[in-house]
Every structure is written in C-alpha cells, then in structure tokens.
Amino acid sequence: MLQRTLGAVGLVCVGWASAAGPAAAPAKAAAWADVDALVSYETRQVLASGVTRVDVWQERLVRRADQVWTERVLPESAAHIHAHESAAEHHGHQHLNADTSARWLRLDAKGAPELKLVDRENRVVVAVPVAEFSTVSFDGRFDAAATIVPSAVVKAMQPQGKPVAEGQWYGERNQGWSHRVLWSDAAQLALRVESQRDDGTLQRKVTVRLLPASATRGALPWQSLAGYIPKSYDEFMD
Template sequence: MLAVLALAAQMPAALAAEAVSGPDQNLQVQNYSMTIGRDGVKRETTFTERVYRRNDQVWTERLIASESAGEDAHGGHSHPDAGSSPMWVRRQADGALDARLIERHQRRSIKVDSQYYGNIGFNGSWGSTFFLSDPQSLKNMRAIGAAKDGVQQYESKRGDLTVRVSWDVKGQYPRRVESLDAHGKARRETLVSVIEAPKVLPWNALAGYTEIDYSDLLD
C-alpha cells in the first residue's frame, strides 16, 4: 500500500477540524524510494497505485504487470499477498474501519480485523488512507507562503530529516510528498495525479465473491 510519511504543520482554518471525508477523487500515486546502505549499495524502489475514494470508502490497488494464467489456481488456505491484493477500506458510522483484501483470482473478499493490520502493512488511520497524507498531520508543519495555483506548500524539519508537502487545497490530497535526509542517503517521493473514474467502481464488481476472515487463513 501507499507509504504514508509522518507529516505535520499549520494549516488553513478549513482544515483545522478533524476531517473524515472530502471530495471524491480518482488518483494515480507514483512512489519512489532510495537508500544508500552502509555497504555503499544504492537501492531504489518504484511502484504505482491507483486510489478511488468516495465519501466513506477507499480502494487502493497497486498496478502490476499481467500475471500468468496459472497463478490463479491456488487453493486451500493460501495467504493473501498484501502487496499485490487491492485493499478496500470503509469507515462505519461509529468511526470503526472495515478493512478488506480483495483476491480477484480466487474471488475472495478477506476481512482483516485490526489486530492483524500490521500483517498487511495497514496503519489503521482513516486520515492517511482517505487523504493519502492525514490533514491533521499538517498542523505541525510550517506553511510556506500563501497558496499558489490551488496548492499550499508545507515543510517540516526534524533532526536530519526534511519533509515537504504540496497540498491541493480544493481536492484535499497531496500532489507531492518528499522526504530526504541531510546526508543524501535516503529519499522518498510520492507524486499524485488525477485520473479518470472507472466505468464501474471496483467495490461494485464484487458480486459472487466469497467473504472470509483473515484469521481463518492463518496457520
């Protein structure tokens, strides 16, 4: 899933209250990370996700090259791949989250209880799931000047780490998030762009899927 950086800053009053929803969005998210280890080896990772958000639900899906036809023949209690399986998160009326992994090959909707969120790389935060960067975290960042062309720039520095966020004020999502250390040994960048809405929202294409509990798949 999308790697959410810890952000924080002063925000416009419109974002001061805790936000639980915002405008519908269809987004493509490009993630890049680079580290240089003590061994001097430079390691780079890139991946792209698509995010569809509507009021009280978010679908996050990594773009993966077509898999061989034989890979859909798994049976039994095979464990879902949290990296490649789409995640569908809904916010209930009481604020509780319903998180599911979707396996298209096996036509399964796998409900994941909060105690297993760590297993699937989910931090359990609705704010960072819906907005990609939690608006509340911007409160402790420094706003750089006034918004320009609909984008407010934020920055924070903590020790050797600098984080910068380009926040789309109207769309309520970060167009760009960058973090880098002062020594040039680590850098992360997330670029977000608007895409067309799918003809059918993915959660409306789950008819006939078997619903199971994640705990039932544990050995």
C-alpha cells in the same frame, strides 16, 4: 500463507504518526471531494553494502465519502512472472499477497475503520481484524489512506512560499527527516510528498495524478464484488 513486503504507505515517513495524533475517524469524511487518482511511489535507499536500492510502484486510488479503495497497478511483465510461479510453492497453503490485493477501507457506524483485502485472481474478500492491521502495513488511520498525508499533519508544518496553481507547499524538519508536501485544499489531498533522511541514505517521493471522474464510470470497485467469497484472515496465517 500471507505474503507481504514493504508496500503500501500510510503515514509516509518516520515521525509523522506522532504529529498526526491518535488514529481517529475524521469528522468531515463525508464532505471530502470524490477522488480518482493514480499514485506513484519511489523509495531510494543506500544500503550498508554501498548498493543503492530503488523501489518504484503505482496504485489506483478511489475515494468516495467514507470509503477508500487502493489497488496496485501491475505492469504486464509482473503479471507474466506471477503466472509462471510454481504451484508447488504454495502447496498446502492458502495464499494471499497483501501488496497486490486491493485494499477496501470503510468507516463503520461508530467511525472506526474496517479493512478488507480483495484478491481479484482468486475472487476472495478477506476481512482483516484490528489486531492484524500492522501485519499488512496499515497504521489504522483512515484519513491517511484517504488523503496520503492527514491534513492535521500538513497544517502543522510551515507554509513554503506562495500558493501555486495546484495548492500550497508545506515543509518541516523532524527527527532526522526533512519533509515537503504539496497540499490541495480543493481536493483535500496531498498531491506530492518529498521526504529525505538528513544523512541522505533514504529518500521517498509520492506523486498524485488526479484522474477525471470518467476513470470510474459505472460501478465503483467495491460495487463489483458479486460472487467473491468472504474469508477470515486467520485462514491465511502460517
């Protein structure tokens, strides 16, 4: 059984995908700087009931040339809740949570993205076919996963003010949204994204904290999968 919520964010808001163009492999992926980062997400939405819903989560991001690893950071309380789930809930089903499983993206020899979900708890690696990318909230853009917001999208916006120490702010209004992005040319990465629907009912923020290279000293996450069992995605479909 596949569990999925509105977790991972590729192109962060409505209207950006069309500006980014078709899902194509970036020609300079191998030239990107290595990145280790902690990415914080916050979504604040006013529901029709008058209730304001706030979702906050964090992910670890590791980028090396043509490979990207993202993994949800789970607080101890979340791990405690997971440990006490009833086994009866999943009786008779293969279980895979597409949000809490790590995402391992690679570019193949033709420059097309390959996606695998890595379930650390059950030590399995699940290859996701292209036809199922949307079911795990992946839009098919390697560059969006690698840079938070593709550089082509950012550079199509208007610069806002003078460059700051971290980079340059860009902004636009598009299809009922306002977007601001703090872009770092040095890191080839969006360091902050602020988006808001014009009516104020939905706000999204992404904040990136760069980590020192020592954060991944030793084996990179995709190099530590010895003994993990490869599985096909259709094993988890209801």
